[in-house]
Amino acid sequence: MKFITSNKGKFREAREIAEKFGIEIEWLKMEYEEPQGSQLEEIAKRSAEILAREIREPFFIEDSGLFIEALNGFPGPYSSYVFKTIGNKGILKLMDGISNRRAYFKAVVAYFDGAKISVFDGIVYGEISPEIRGSKGFGFDPIFLYRGRTFAEMGEEKNLVSHRRIALENFFRTISGK
Numbered sequence: 001m002k003f004i005t006s007n008k009g010k011f012r013e014a015r016e017i018a019e020k021f022g023i024e025i026e027w028l029k030m031e032y033e034e035p036q037g038s039q040l041e042e043i044a045k046r047s048a049e050i051l052a053r054e055i056r057e058p059f060f061i062e063d064s065g066l067f068i069e070a071l072n073g074f075p076g077p078y079s080s081y082v083f084k085t086i087g088n089k090g091i092l093k094l095m096d097g098i099s100n101r102r103a104y105f106k107a108v109v110a111y112f113d114g115a116k117i118s119v120f121d122g123i124v125y126g127e128i129s130p131e132i133r134g135s136k137g138f139g140f141d142p143i144f145l146y147r148g149r150t151f152a153e154m155g156e157e158k159n160l161v162s163h164r165r166i167a168l169e170n171f172f173r174t175i176s177g178k
């Protein structure tokens, strides 16, 4: 089965998890246009439907986002756009003076088995840090606090608890029947 992503880090992480379930995955390095939508599940499913018209063999994709409670779930499905525009500094500015810092990352996997599409998700809860901390990781990792440390301070340890890990394990467990 193929994992369609332009992100090498995501592929490596998925390959390692898949191996535990006796599943071999191949990297199909490719960028694709994501349809707009207000739910990650819907966006991932629609992206997979579009890709399935071209790629007729089994594949999966993964899409994720950061959801901040005090901002009613913003940036959510718009996470990559918000990261590119206002970035971590912008998020901290929006959160200035807000005491409810609760947030979560969510990852959605959409899997095409050659005939139909199924969706799996994973969530990790944490808080928005008062300041940017740590230099490992990517994206919102330096402002996402998990049990006292930011994801960017955790390095490899992040991959053991991340939203992506949970979604991928859910997915591989289901299809392997383990």
Ligand code: IMP
Residues within 6 Å of the ligand: 062, 063, 064, 065, 066, 079, 080, 081, 083, 105, 137, 138, 139, 140, 141, 151, 162
């Ligand atoms: P993607 O479309 O799934 O690659 O992710 C959308 C955006 O969410 C990315 O641009 C990142 O800014 C953010 N994001 C997703 N997963 C993570 C993560 O594990 N750590 C930090 N930021 C993330």
